Amino acid sequence: LLSRSSFIELSTSYDVDNSIKLERDNSERLKRTVSSTGDRQKGTISVWVKRVHLTDTQYVWESATSDSLSGRIFLRFQSDDTLRLATGTITLLNTNRKFRDPSAWYHIVIAIDTTQSTAGNRFRMYINGVEETSFSTDDGGNQNEQTGLNVGELAIGQSHIDNTGYLSALLCEFVNIDGSQLDADSFGEFDSDSNIWKPKDVSSLTFGTNGAYLTFETSGVLGDDKSGNGNDFALT
Numbered sequence: 001l002l003s004r005s006s007f008i009e010l011s012t013s014y015d016v017d018n019s020i021k022l023e024r025d026n027s028e029r030l031k032r033t034v035s036s037t038g039d040r041q042k043g044t045i046s047v048w049v050k051r052v053h054l055t056d057t058q059y060v061w062e063s064a065t066s067d068s069l070s071g072r073i074f075l076r077f078q079s080d081d082t083l084r085l086a087t088g089t090i091t092l093l094n095t096n097r098k099f100r101d102p103s104a105w106y107h108i109v110i111a112i113d114t115t116q117s118t119a120g121n122r123f124r125m126y127i128n129g130v131e132e133t134s135f136s137t138d139d140g141g142n143q144n145e146q147t148g149l150n151v152g153e154l155a156i157g158q159s160h161i162d163n164t165g166y167l168s169a170l171l172c173e174f175v176n177i178d179g180s181q182l183d184a185d186s187f188g189e190f191d192s193d194s195n196i197w198k199p200k201d202v203s204s205l206t207f208g209t210n211g212a213y214l215t216f217e218t219s220g221v222l223g224d225d226k227s228g229n230g231n232d233f234a235l236t
Helices: none
Strands: 002-008 016-022 030-033 042-051 058-064 072-077 083-087 091-095 106-113 123-127 135-138 153-156 169-178 188-190 197-199 212-214
Touching: 016 042, 042 058, 058 169, 072 106, 083 123, 091 123, 153 169
Parallel strands: none
Antiparallel strands: 002 016, 016 169, 030 153, 042 106, 042 169, 058 072, 058 153, 072 083, 083 091, 091 135, 106 123, 169 212, 188 197
16 A cells, blocks of 8 residues: 655645555455444535546445445446446446546546435446446335445545455545435535536535545555544454
8 A cells, every 4th residue: 555645736725635545466455344323315525536446346445344235335347347336236336437547537426315215316426526327237126225334444546355356556535424415516526717616615514333534645544534533444
């Protein structure tokens, strides 16, 4: 795991100074075991990703306690470079778009609230500030369904259920929100001059019981949680 510095400087008011680089060949990942089950119907995970290796199946994150409909949810790049959100038994969202630019930072937000009466509002995906709407698979699941959120283990850069799918990428500003479905505007904004999507300060968000905010700023403790919850991640 390597700490990187000074790579996103789009705003005069807020800059991101650090990231980590995960190498799939070295089986690198971060993980946290949940000590107290949180909200399994509502949550949001936000992360900035810059891909290094394409084509292979690679997990961005997975939250799970078992390989089942209600016990597992994950986000991964498919071998065709599309992006998939799925449970242990069904694909919820699979993009038509392919993510093949290794020079680009992708800000990916997955916002979940299975209590929503409209199926299309239960699982929402935002890429660089814009909600993704073009999917080869789009399944809202059942209303009030329990998910794999905030239970078992949250892994970044690998599937701990399958014990495979390591990610090669740079990551920054990883945020887990327990109990709220937030849109992309909670984590970023468009620059008024360039119209480029940029990060903004998220430290004042309500993170919830299992919420975490990883800035990767301190060498040796890159999994340090800055949310105030003390939900630190272990490094492999």
